[in-house]
Amino acid sequence: MSSSRVRKEVDEALYAFVDRQRPGLLGISEDLSPMLSALDVLLAGGKRLRPAFCYWGWRALGGADGPEIIAAAASLELLQASALIHDDVMDGSDTRRGQPSVHRRFEALHASEGWPGSAVPFGMGAAILLGDLTLAWSGEMFDTSGLPGEVLAPGRPLYDVMRTEVMCGQYLDMLEQARGTGDVESALRVVKYKSAKYTIERPLHLGAAMAGASAADLEALSDYGLPLGAAFQLRDDVLGVFGDPAETGKPAGDDLREGKRTVLIALAQERATPAQREVLRRRLGDPGLDLSGVEELRTILVETGALSGCESMIDEFAAQAHVALAAAPIAAEAVAALTDLTVAATARRV
Template identity: 45%
Template sequence: MLALRMTAAGPAGCVDAPLTANDAARAVETVLEKFLDAGLCRAREVDPVFAGDVADRVAAFTRRGGKRLRTAFAWCGWRAAGGEGDAGAVLQLGAALELVQACALIHDDVMDGSLLRRGEPAVHVDFARMHRAAEMTGPPESFATAAAVLAGDLALAWADDLLTENALRSPHGWRLYREWQALRGEMVAGQYRDIHAQAAGSSGVDEAMTIATLKSALYTVERPLALGASLTAADARTVDALRSAGRCAGLAFQLRDDLLGAFGDPALTGKPSGDDLRVRKLTYLLAVATRLAEDSGDEEAVDALGPVTAPRSDRTIDRMRAALERTGARAVVEAKITELAGTSLRHFEETGAAPLVRREFAALVDQAVGMVPDLTGEST
């Protein structure tokens, strides 16, 4: 257990107990609850209909969030850069990251037409149900899309509010803001490259990796690590090592997500399996499979994986899964995940972080992408 405490001085409230990365992931719930309650009060003062329909849904969606990995990675970056003492600023940063994640997921589900998220109807699906139940006029889908876009916007606005409060209090506020500024721009760029590649029917491996980096790797791991470090007087060498570690771990995380999207069990992932295949989203998995099929002359696989003008049926999705297996692409991606995870741990060691902090980071990488080799000198 790391000798680190949250105190009454921090935004999290009075919590006098040692804090680890997993503790931070749990403790951020307290910060989120306090902020969301305040946000809902402000929303009700603005307009009760907006509060009940939009703000309540954003708060509910955020509260049923996942593993809070971004908070934990921010904590690791803070500790690796010499952070100690009151962890309130790190937890507030973590809460802002969770709200950015809520924005990204709400908008992503709209763009992808996904019906399920976190084991429940996606936000736009819930808005469509509300429209039908209230017997409102006009197409439910159009209303739901517009309302979900606004819900995502609100989540991002709330995230910015939290980050601004944090930056104004921090002696390193300018560094914190610049990292945040980069994160938001990269996230939008990644989402656009994603839909652009899908519309263009792209299959390139390099393009797939660019999308994975912009859309996920940066804002899932690299930026949270750097944001945590920006709360300290971290030197350039430490921050560079954190960026390298985060980019590798973030890519491994996205590649695992690609595999789960194609082969995962919805009961375990909380989202439908095969949605990315149905719309032929350009993933590293798809790009590798296409290249392998072309190189081997497997015309059946090339045809199964190629662009189409309409969403695929369940039968054609099964053909795609078979092609992903037969070409060896699934095995290639599994090997790439292991390679990236191991490289990430080696970069993190270059920060000079204490062994216990390195062990915490290794455990997070393991949690995010699956079992990884122990490169910390201690059992994970």
């Protein structure tokens, strides 16, 4: 199965599940319609990487193609929706995938209806609840995928640890922003738990475990998934500062306004002159940062070598992933598909 077909079938399974849930919510109250509308908009975007890695982890260990594994893998998009909704609340983000973020959408609903009180806590509360709902639905979709219980059973502990790790990674990310003194080692720790494990390693493990993977098989997939996941996140960090808003779906320099303590920023702080470090201290995390301020910070990231250093790390991690994949004892069809996914995850340039 081609990657494009996997994505198409994941979309179909995901939308079918939400459509099955729709009557239950609207049966409670028609007032829940905006919740479903917000979810529909959010789910319409995304790369579907986690379901793809889960599916190919399954196929890598000899699992047969079928709608059941597609549905189980697609459940990870509901987990991702939960993570994105909550992440945007914590970061105060205005947009996601080129659309208003969920909490901003509900703020606008409150304002347009002329309801009393502040729209801000209403928007935040509604978003938190929708994030909680999609988290619950992710487990429900996995359990009702149609795979036999004995096949699902080895995957459940991995699903649980995946959810735990991403929440811990999110807290560590918040902690680094609060401290404002993160170094490269600390930033890479966030990358590992918030992205590398969550986006690639654990989805691969989930699919492979359900197909009967041994401990050695899972270790081989980790040797591939962890460096690729790190490369993927570092690429996202670069695009978050230097990327085209039409491609990223967020305003130019939004990560700088949010004060994200990425590896890119940590490299700049390590290599900056005292004057450059003072500019970073003063301007990073300023929600009112204008385009000239964004350009000033970008210049520092280039002049300190932080951008080129980050690109070198991406190349090194991607090379590690390619070597590990070539050595992995998995099906040839999965090697080909995972090679394509490796390129898709890391080759995007600013």
